[in-house]
Amino acid sequence: MIADITRGGNFQKKDFVESGLPCIHYGQMYTHFGIYADQTLTFINADVFAKSKVAKTGDIIMAVTSENVEDVCSCTAWLGDDDIAVSGHTAIIHHNQNAKFLSYYFHSSHFYTQKIKLAHGTKVIEVTPNKLNDIVIMLPPIEDQNRIVEILDRFDALCNDLSAGLPAEIEARQKQYEYYRDKLLSFQEIQK
Template sequence: MSKLEELIQELCPKGIQYHLIGDICDVLTGGEAPPESIKEKEPQGEYIYPIYSNGLGDNALWGYSKTFRIDKPAVTFSSIGTIGFPTLREAKFTPIIRLKVIYPKDANKLNICFLKYALEIVQFEKQKSSVANVNALMIKNIKIPVPPLEVQQEIVRILDEFTVKTAELQAELNKEYEARKKQYEYYRDTLLNNNAEIPKIKLGEFAVISRGGNFQKKDFVDNGLPCIHYGQIYTHYGTYADTTLTTINEEAYRKSKKAKKNDIVMAVTSENIEDVCKSVAWLGDKDIAVSGHTAIISHHQNAKYLSYYFSSNAFFKQKKKLAHGTKVIEVTPNTLANIEVPLPSLEVQNRLVEVLDNFDSICSDLNIDLPAEIETRQKQYEYYRDSLLTFAETGHIMPQTDRQTDKQ
């Protein structure tokens, strides 16, 4: 920051000029995909030039073509739906679907990376239309600070360095989480499957397996009776639960299949083999309605023990043999009866659950802490970025408190 302050004092002591994007940049709008193009995620043969639509970063990649429209470094800016997300594009490409392309008229006066960072802090008022959109005129009327090139380059250097360090920290945190997760899975599988003396009993011999069914998402209400929809098992629930995410109306509840305390609710339909047969042990006192595409497993064992087993590698190998389908993967509930489960005494099950609960708690804490740490770093980055790109009339970088007051 001291070097940046020195540059500002030396090169622009009287202040920083602000310019309209339309005065210093060309703004183009994407159109249709070239006639010779392919909708692929990787280049194929002569189709080597990427085609980008609206979206965030690499998610904006639409496909590839033999030709290109933009042949210079530019910033793309989503203008419909997912508004914003300025992305630096340095290779030749073609924009489509109203994607905006912005590049300096004079690269000796405006650094393309500085332009990208400046566009990150732009905010538009919400449009009244059902789909948010930004037109070229709105972008041309954006006003950004344009300090001397040396100042721009120093700001870019600082933000690039901060971005790299943030990415490195995020990668390190993710690596730590994955290592702990694998460690947990190893101990879970070892505890549940590595004892030859524990008999393996077919599920159908000690449990009753029935189908869930009847209610749908349209039956959800704010203050109703508890329910679990099969899709929530993938996204919301862990190994066990005693409260539900949603409730349904009384009529739908009355007609629905129900799970009682200690039952296992298993999703038997999914888009992939990993999620199919994902399970949650219901530990709440009240019976819950269960949607279709599920199996309800009633038993007299430790429900958490069974749910832990249904997330183990040994169970994965068994369910994989039962699964069928391509786009939609299914396991027929009655075939689950042949699944073999290592079934020690209830006393041993209880001890194993106590150990696994401790491991599970550690992983859950990491899963909560990781996104929180990443969010903190993102906010820290945004704070410094906004500070670096907001100038007072004197040309000095504005203090945070003054900048907040100015925006208000």
């Protein structure tokens, strides 16, 4: 077994405060967080935090309850410096692997085919944290995980980051334009 999986805590949206200790609510997993995060959107006070389940740097936070199969098991790798409180309807996955590698895996079609077999419910779809222990993950050595993450991060930036992706696309189209311009304008003088 590569991971220890625990249930999230029990704070609710009504416990949010303007400033305090960082937290992630399971509902935010569907709307805000992607492969990884290093900052939270919300905070709770110290008393609520003390009673909460906590994720540490490198842990995976996974929403295990959803309205549909597609969104159940939405997750993020927590890469922030501070421990964070995690709400209920989540699993906290403590492990010794590359956190982003695992998060990318949990967003893959291979994981999807496994989770649909574990999901149950009709109006509310759930994959119990205990059932996550049945997931099979082919794990390459850490060095390979790191290399794979570097490649996936570059693709992710090109696809999702306008400041990286758009300039790269513009540069590629500029080169394509120059190539075809030169080809079209390199005709021989027309014979009379």
